[in-house]
Amino acid sequence: MTSAAKSPWLLHYNASSCNGCDIEILAALTPLYDVERFGIINTGNPAHADIFVVTGGVNEQNKEVLKNLYDQIPEPKVVVAVGICASSGGVFRDCYNVSGGVDTIIPVDVYVPGCSVRPEALIEGVVKAIGVLEEKRAKMEAEK
Amino acid sequence: MYSPELITIILLLLVPIAAAALLALFKPDIIRNIIVTVASVILIGASVFLAVSAWSNGITVVHAAIPWLWTALFIVEFAVAVIILCLAVKYKKPLAIILAVVQAVLLLILEFSGIVHPQAEIVLTLSNLSLVMVLIIGIIGSLICVYALGYMKDYAAHNHDVPDRRRYFFAILFLFLTAMFGIVLSSHLMMLLAFWEVTTLCSFLLIGYSRTSEAITNSFRAVWMNLIGGIAFTGAVIYLAQMDPEASLLSIPNLLAIDNVGLVTIPLALIALAGITKAAQMPFSTWLTGAMVAPTPVSALLHSSTMVKAGVFLLIVFAPLFSQTWVGIALALVGAFTFLATSALAISQSNAKKVLAYSTIANLGLITACAGIGTPSAIVAAILLTIFHAVAKCLLFLCVGAVEHKIGSRDIEDMDSLLVRQPILAVMMVVGIAGMYLAPFGMLISKWAAIEAFIAAPLGCVFISILAFGSALTVFFWTKWLGKLFMRMAKPAAEETKLNVSEKISIVVIGILVLVACVGFPVITAEIIVPYAAAYYPFYTGASGLFAADTLLMCALMFVILAVLVIAAAVGSKSGRIVKPYLNGRAVNAEGEFLGSLGVYKEAKTSNYYLEEYTGESKLLKPSQIVALIIIIAMFVLGFMGVLL
Amino acid sequence: MNVIMAILGAVIFLIAAPLLGGLLSGIDRILTARMQSRRGPPLLQPFYDISKLWHKEKVFANPVEGIFTTAYLVLIAVSGAMFFGGLNLLLVVFCLALAHTFLILAAYAANAPYSHIGAERELLSVMVAEPILILLGVGFFMVTGTFMVSEIMGAAVPAICYLPGVFLALFAVLTLKLRKSPFDISTSHHAHQELVKGVTSSFAGKTLAKVEIAHWYETILLLGMIFLFFAGCPIIGIIVVIVGYFLEILIDNIFPRVTWQMTVKSLWLATLILGVLNIVLLGFFGGIL
Structure with missing residues (x-):
């Protein structure tokens, strides 16, 4: 396990979610679940982040924002789509203003379905993302 | 036969006058350029020659037999008062009228009451302090005049409503230099007083150059405040003159060597007041902040090498006397308090010239504090501060002036990414600012002292x-x-980025001087300043933790680190991905504007902190003036009581 | 002999301070977590963070960020090395201010609103800390007659006896200097602090790692200054340093919502009342002892 896996910092973005999943994400940061045990920190800033946690089905207003935030995160980075809306658009999939999932805008590495997701599922998703993060870092090192 | 030093001094005094006369006569730019350049070269050369020759030959005084000088001096003094009086009447300024009349009456008393017996021979002092000042005035003052050539050309082009009176402007600029040389070389108070009054007049005329109503108001504020100083000075001269029949105390060396300082505490307090007004200390600070209505070369001249430096020069000269009296402590308190108050006031300003003005007053406050304390190490600190402040502040004013003409603003908020838009000016500005407060540059070293x-x-x-x-x-x-x-490039490069040759030369030369002064400070201190202080305090050796070998080594190390960084920044690898600034993920265009939710690009504007609610002029200025005034009154009370330390 | 001691002290600081500082930061994060009824990260978490940041892609808002943060790191290390090398205390203080100027310039250079506000507040924090650091140097001079740390260390009577006010004021300012409080300036990793990370908001990867390591150096330097008050009784000194650091963590968790305005006012008041009064009393009654 490299340091990438031991210190994954999150950036959380709500791309037109109903806030259900967001509350679960924040709940996972509470003392009960204490994600800092795994070195996870909720940063508010793409420059510091490794894992991009996105909720919601992405609409016209925020798809640019989503893309910009993604661009501003330095490599290696992993995107986790949290909740069914982020994964596929959910019940809003066919709305006129909804893109239908995060992967319509940026590449997604881990999908965590649920409406809303449970903290355990979320943590599981992030742990998966950490695995992907390590792979990406190994690939980056190899390319150097 | 005249000694070479005396000839040089005569050159220093007469070349500017001659240049002034010629400049007043000829209008064409080309002739003006030639006169100013030639005169500046002569002045720089003469001041350097004088300093080197005096130092290498150990000459401290020069004698000259000019019997008519005393009458000439009186005529000059009286003429100054009359000119000010006439202008005050013309513009209906009652305060200036009253003060000018008082000044004229005092001068008449001084001249015709028979208390002064002018000697046939005059003595000019070439102390290390005087020589340092000669170098500052000669080099920096001349460079400012050169800079003014290009600047005033642009100024005339930018300000069509101001009549182009450049002949007059340059003539007064050079007259100012003569007066300054006179002040620092005089060893007799009568002589010093005459030149002192001339600087008051010159600054008054230069501040009012544009003849706008603001300029007129501010120039009269400058003149009435400086007249108070002039009156105090004249009062001190009268007091000292009648103390003994020979009026021997008017000679500065005699006064400094006086046995019983208790006898002269009142004139000391008066001289302190004169210094305070000229050095724009609280509560007289407003004349200097108002002086920025003048064209920038004037500000540079007033702030760095002339005028205010005359004020602190006077205080430093009398520092050995101040050190023995409570008047000195009170004076030091005025200075220290001014330092604190104006440093706070500077925070609330976004106008670059005003920030510089407050910073000048603050640093003069520190010099005043050191002079008031007057111990040998304080004198050393005061002279160091004077030198470093002169070069760094001059550089900053010249940069701000040039920047103002290039980007059309002197507001610091408009100077973002100047490093990209005006590289030379910005680099020089960085050197100047670093010189003003960062280790291991000059001002910080002096503050440490x-x-x-x-x-x-x-x-x-x-x-x-x-x-x-x-x-x-x-x-x-x-x-x-x-x-x-x-700040990162957010604005397009200025259209016209070319600097005038004269501006560029002056700015770069002074920028180099700032660095040379910083690197050379141990030598300057040990060879020049410490001997000056030691002349008054025989036991003073100049030993100080600041000049310990390991401290100097560390300062040198810091210089090396900074130099390496500058080089690294210039040639270092630029690899890596540049991302748009973080604006919550909103799209950002090339100008640094972000895409608002209505699909329009808008500027994301953040400004510096100005802490107006704590440091604004409306909050701080009045109370500070009152406090300073109280300290000055206390100074006079202590003076009248004649208490010694 | 003195030169060797000085070089030794400086070298030991340069090598050991980041290790010690990182460990302290790890302990800090665990203790903070415990105070909030959490388990907290592993002890070596700060090192994992740095290692991760070191391997990230190079991303800048402005290329000079890299140079400026390097300057910050180098100058903080130099000022610490001067302190532990026994050199002039005032020089240490001034070098520290120079270092922070570079951090602030790096944040300015990004020209992003969060970064700019962060830089302004960082600048405020430097301004707030400056007087007590100067008074500290002067206080030690008045007690021991020297600015040299090596000679202060050899004083017979610990300086705390004469400088209790300066000590307390420095301790108050430490909350700020250790990046614990106020929440709208601080940039350490506690959840109750500045979300966008103020002055560091535009730094990524190595740039951020350098700022972090510089902070470790500074932590050790500041704790060294605390220790200096107890020169002569090293055991008490170490105990005070440890207890002091613990108290700082406690204060941080008790007052998580202190703003910068409150900080400026309260810390300058503390400097004025405790620090200045101490110095003035010492000046009138003590003189150079």
Whole structure:
């Protein structure tokens, strides 16, 4: 396990979610679940982040924002789509203003379905993302 | 037969007058350029020659037999009062009228009451302090005049409503230099007084150059405040003249060597007041902040090499006397308090020239504090501060002036990314700002010297506490300015980026001088300044922690680190991905504007902190003036009581 | 001999301070977590963070960020090395201010609103800390007659006896200097602090790692200054340093919502009342002892 896996910092973005999943994400940061045990920190800033946690089905207003935030995160980075809306658009999939999932805008590495997701599922998703993060870092090192 | 030093001094005094006369006569630009350049080269050469020759030959005084000089001096003094009186009447300024009349009457009393017996021979002093001042005036003053050539050309082009009176402007600029040379070389108070009054007049005329109503108001404010100083000075001269029949105390060396200082505390207080007004200390600070209506070369001249430096020069000369009296302590308190108050006031300003003005007043405050304390280490600190302040502040004014013409604003908020838009000016500005407050540059070194001097002084702990808080405020307003210059490119490059040759030469030369002074400070201190202080304090060796070998080594190390960084920044690898600034993920275009939710690009505007609610002029200025006035009154009370330390 | 000691002290600081500082930061994060009824990260978490940041892609808002943060790191290390090398205390203080100027300039250079506000507040924090650091140097001079740390260390009577006010004021300012409080300036990793990370908000990867390491150096330097008050009784000194650091963590968790305005006012008041009064009293009654 490299340091990438031991210190994954999150950036959380709500791309037109109903806030259900967001509350679960924040709940996972509470003392009960204490994600800092795994070195996870909720940063508010793409420059510091490794894992991009996105909720919601992405609409016209925020798809640019989503893309910009993604661009501003330095490599290696992993995107986790949290909740069914982020994964596929959910019940809003066919709305006129909804893109239908995060992967319509940026590449997604881990999908965590649920409406809303449970903290355990979320943590599981992030742990998966950490695995992907390590792979990406190994690939980056190899390319150097 | 005249000695070479005397010939040089005569050159220093007469070349500017001759240049002034010629400049007043000829209008064409080309002739003006030639006269100014030639005169400046002569002045720089003469001042350097004088300093080197006096130092190498150990000459400290020069004698000259000019019997008519005394009458000439009186005519000059009286003429100054009359000119001011006429202008005051013309513009209906009652305060200036009254003060000019008082001044004229005092001069008449001085001249015709028979209390002064002018000697046939005059003595010019070439102390190390005088020579340092000669170098500052000769080199920096001349470079400012050269700079003014290009600047005033642009100024005339930018300000069509101001009549082009450049002949008059340059003539007065050079007259100013003569007066300054006169002040620093005089060893007799009568002579000093005459030149002192001439600087008051010159600054008054230069501040009012544009003849706008603001310029007129501010120039009269400058003149009435300086007239108070002039009156105090004349009062001191009259007091000293009648103390003995020979009027021997009017000779500065005699006065400094006086046995019983208790006898002269009143004239000392008067001289202190004269110094305070000229050095724009609280409560007289407003004349200098108002003086920025004048074209920038005037500000540069007033702030760096002339005028205010005349004020602190006078105080430093009398520092050995101040050190023995409570008048000196009160004077030092005025200075220290001014340092604190104006450093705070500088935070609230976004106008670059005003920030510089407040910073000048603050630093003069520190010099005043050192002069008032007057111990040998304090004198050393005061002279160091004077030198470093002169070069760095001059550089900053010249940069701000040039920037103003190039980007059309002197507001610091408009100077973002100047490093990209005006590289030469911005680099020089960075050098100037760093020179004003960062280790290991000059002003910080001098501040350090001041701390060491204060520790051993009476009430030293009070002064140090004031200095500690004042420096913190200084750090705040300089750093936020510095930061602006480094901001990432958000605005397009200025259309016209070419600098006038004269401006470029002056700015670059002074920029190099700032660095040379910083690197050379141990030599300057050990060879020139410490001997000056030691002349009054035989036991003073100049030993100080500041000049310990390991401290100097560390300062050198810091210089090397900074130099390496500059080189690294210039040639270092630029690899890596540049991302748009973080604006919550909103799209950002090339100009740094973000895409608002209505699909329009808008500027994301953040400004520096100005802390107006704490440091604004409306909050601080009045109370500070009152406090300073109280200290000055206390100074006079202490003077009348004649208490010694 | 003195030169060797000085070089030794400086070298030991340069090598050991980041290790010690990182460990302290790890302990800090665990203790903070415990105070909030959490388990907290592993002890070596700060090192993992740095290692991760070091391997990230190079991303800048402005290329000069890299140079400026390097300057910050180098100058903080130099000022610490001067302190532990026994050199002039005032020089240490001034070098520290120079270092922070570079951090602030790096944040300015990004020209992003969060970064700019962060830089302004960082600048405020430098301004707030400056007077007490100068008074500290002067206070030691008044007690021991020297600015040299090596000679202060050899004082017979610990300086705390004469400088209790300066000590307390420095301790108050430490909350700020250790990046614990106020929440709207601080940039350490506690959840109750500045979300966008103020002055560091535009730094990524190595740039951020350098700022972090510089902070470790600074932590050790500041704790060294605390220790200096107890020169002569090293055991008490170490105990005070440890207890002091613990108290700082406690204060941070008790007052998580202190704003910068409150900080400026309260810390300058503390400096004024405790620090200045101490110095002035010492000046009147003590003189150079």
